[in-house]
Amino acid sequence: MAQDQQVNKEIFNKISSCLTSPPVLFFEKEFISSIAKCNNLLTSGSDKLSWRHLKHILKDKSCLKRIINIVNTCFKLGYWPAHFKMSMTIVIPKPNKASYDSPKLFRLIVLLNILRKLIEKVIGKRLQFHVLSNNFIHQSQLGSLKFKATSDIGITLTHFIHMGWIRNLPTSTLAFNISQFFPSLNHCLLPHILRKAGFDPKVVCFFSNYLISRKTCYFWNSFSSHFFNVDIVVEQGSALSPILSTLYLALILHILKNYLKILKILVSILSFVDNSLLIT
Numbered sequence: 001m002a003q004d005q006q007v008n009k010e011i012f013n014k015i016s017s018c019l020t021s022p023p024v025l026f027f028e029k030e031f032i033s034s035i036a037k038c039n040n041l042l043t044s045g046s047d048k049l050s051w052r053h054l055k056h057i058l059k060d061k062s063c064l065k066r067i068i069n070i071v072n073t074c075f076k077l078g079y080w081p082a083h084f085k086m087s088m089t090i091v092i093p094k095p096n097k098a099s100y101d102s103p104k105l106f107r108l109i110v111l112l113n114i115l116r117k118l119i120e121k122v123i124g125k126r127l128q129f130h131v132l133s134n135n136f137i138h139q140s141q142l143g144s145l146k147f148k149a150t151s152d153i154g155i156t157l158t159h160f161i162h163m164g165w166i167r168n169l170p171t172s173t174l175a176f177n178i179s180q181f182f183p184s185l186n187h188c189l190l191p192h193i194l195r196k197a198g199f200d201p202k203v204v205c206f207f208s209n210y211l212i213s214r215k216t217c218y219f220w221n222s223f224s225s226h227f228f229n230v231d232i233v234v235e236q237g238s239a240l241s242p243i244l245s246t247l248y249l250a251l252i253l254h255i256l257k258n259y260l261k262i263l264k265i266l267v268s269i270l271s272f273v274d275n276s277l278l279i280t
Contacts, residue, residue: 007188015254018134018198025072026122028064034121045114046088054114071119078205084116085213086227087235091220110216110237121239128243136197137246138253143272144242153270153277160268160279174278181274182241185248187211187231193247245273 040052164171
């Protein structure tokens with residue numbers, strides 16, 4: 001398993017560190033703007049509550065203030081409550097298959113606590129703002145980020161091709177996918193990446209606790225299992241999954257860019273989560 005592998009800390013010497021920013025308390029506007037965009041018709045969470053229910057609860061300002069106090073205290077103490085580390089995984093067979101004798105013929109839907117989902121949305125936006133404002137995110141990363149989309153990859157690739165035409169040069173691309181990317185992310189690596197990205201030690205401490213002791217139970221028709229440990233960093237259904245996976249890739253892309261520069265190899269990179277292009 002990825003979390004059992006040792007981390008070679010020397011790789012962090014290959015990239016420069018961003019200036020550490022002091023922690024900032026969360027405030028009401030962040031929560032109100034995040035929940036306003038949530039669809040009331042989406043499936044309820046593991047606690048049987050929907051976004052409609054949570055929106056109604058948060059109309060009471062005293063409830064909202066208590067939730068914000070909980071989140072701020074979690075970051076102050078470097079602690080993520082065990083209640084938020086529990087999830088439900090629904091096993092659904094993919095339709096129109098001749099047989100179901102392989103795990104890949106089933107789809108897993110993860111249901112999370114609805115309040116946890118809101119809190120993670122707010123935290124995810126904070127993380128994105130931080131790493132985009134200090135340029136820790138590599139410029140070639142175009143997926144799972146604010147103000148960037150799949151269409152940006154097509155536009156950028158078209159630009160490279162046209163630039164080649166102007167110089168009377170052909171453009172070659174190599175597309176590749178990082179197999180088993182999400183299950184292979186190492187728990188021990190993330191705190192080091194967060195430090196390099198300039199996050200306050202309290203934020204690093206929070207995520208060190210956030211990653212451990214997570215559990216899920218499985219439901220398949222009328223069958224339900226006991227809880228199992230979930231030892232992967234990027235969890236399906238979590239609003240933090242896109243930005244956390246992006247941080248891992250940022251480290252790799254910065255190191256790769258430095259190597260290509262040292263070797264004087266003129267190669268451009270485009271990355272969309274775990275799918276990438278090398279362009280020359």
